[in-house]
Amino acid sequence: xxxxxxxxxxxxxxxxxxxxxxxxxxxxxxxxxxxxxxxxxxxxxxxxxxxxxxxxxxxxxxxxxxxxxxxxxxxxxxxxxxxxxxxxxxxxxxxxxxxxxxxxxxxxxxxxxxxxxxxxxxxxxxxxxxxxxxxxxxxxxxxxxxxxxxxxxxxxxxxxxxxxxxxxxxxxxxxxxxxxxxxxxxxxxxxxxxxxxxxxxxxxxxxxxxxxxxxxxxxxxxxxxxxxxxxxxxxxxxxxxxxxxxxxxxxxxxxxxxxxxxxxxxxxxxxxxxxxxxxxxxxxxxxxxxxxxxxxxxxxxxxxx
Numbered sequence: 001x002x003x004x005x006x007x008x009x010x011x012x013x014x015x016x017x018x019x020x021x022x023x024x025x026x027x028x029x030x031x032x033x034x035x036x037x038x039x040x041x042x043x044x045x046x047x048x049x050x051x052x053x054x055x056x057x058x059x060x061x062x063x064x065x066x067x068x069x070x071x072x073x074x075x076x077x078x079x080x081x082x083x084x085x086x087x088x089x090x091x092x093x094x095x096x097x098x099x100x101x102x103x104x105x106x107x108x109x110x111x112x113x114x115x116x117x118x119x120x121x122x123x124x125x126x127x128x129x130x131x132x133x134x135x136x137x138x139x140x141x142x143x144x145x146x147x148x149x150x151x152x153x154x155x156x157x158x159x160x161x162x163x164x165x166x167x168x169x170x171x172x173x174x175x176x177x178x179x180x181x182x183x184x185x186x187x188x189x190x191x192x193x194x195x196x197x198x199x200x201x202x203x204x205x206x207x208x209x210x211x212x213x214x215x216x217x218x219x220x221x222x223x224x225x226x227x228x229x230x231x232x233x234x235x236x237x238x239x240x241x242x243x244x245x246x247x248x249x250x251x252x253x254x255x256x257x258x259x260x261x262x263x264x265x266x267x268x269x270x271x272x273x274x275x276x277x278x279x280x281x282x283x284x285x286x287x288x289x290x291x292x293x294x295x296x297x298x299x300x301x302x303x304x305x
Contacts, residue, residue, distance in 0.1 A: 060096045
């Protein structure tokens, strides 16, 4: 399977000089998406789209800062403290999925689209050409990728939604956007880290043990946390895990992955900067429940009509 060439803008954004400029942001840089329409879906006043300018990416970074550092009390690094944005070197490589509310009002009653949700998407060919996947800093995913050389991987990360918009409608719109992106780029597998709030595994014993016992990957799809970062998830024996209570204790994002058909890697990783315990999501497209494939495909067809 021939892979598409990278958009020329990627080379501009990741040059050493360009990277320095990118972090504070230049509003006129345009990111092209080839034949893929940046607008990937619409539901009422909400729209899901890919960012096409650095200004839009900065808005996603501001939202991430608000959710991760203000609401969830993560510890920002120097660059984030100065810019009041959640920034890292991967922002220049990734595509940024945004949910905008077109009915949001700014100061003085002026109506202007507001970024209320975001996801960061990193395709394998981009990762291979640059710094690799972000996930590789926590999990040994190289054997997983090597075991499936004919499949195309996509990393999902930095997901967050503004508190007032954390509902089924916004999440479904995000997934409609991801599905359109997956279909366009012929993605076979989605991976990435998902987080549980808190850094004490004992306090997260029930959900972690549930994921270990009930959502382990099938043969050929295993991956584990890096040895130096590995935290055991099988804190409780299987017979002591109440699946219903465990599901209730899981964050909505992880429950959503489970519903789609995801499995989870071996071992968790404590992220002290973000105050979270991370788990590895592994979601082959072929594992997605047919009813969700039909739902997202129908939504995509309505958007195209």
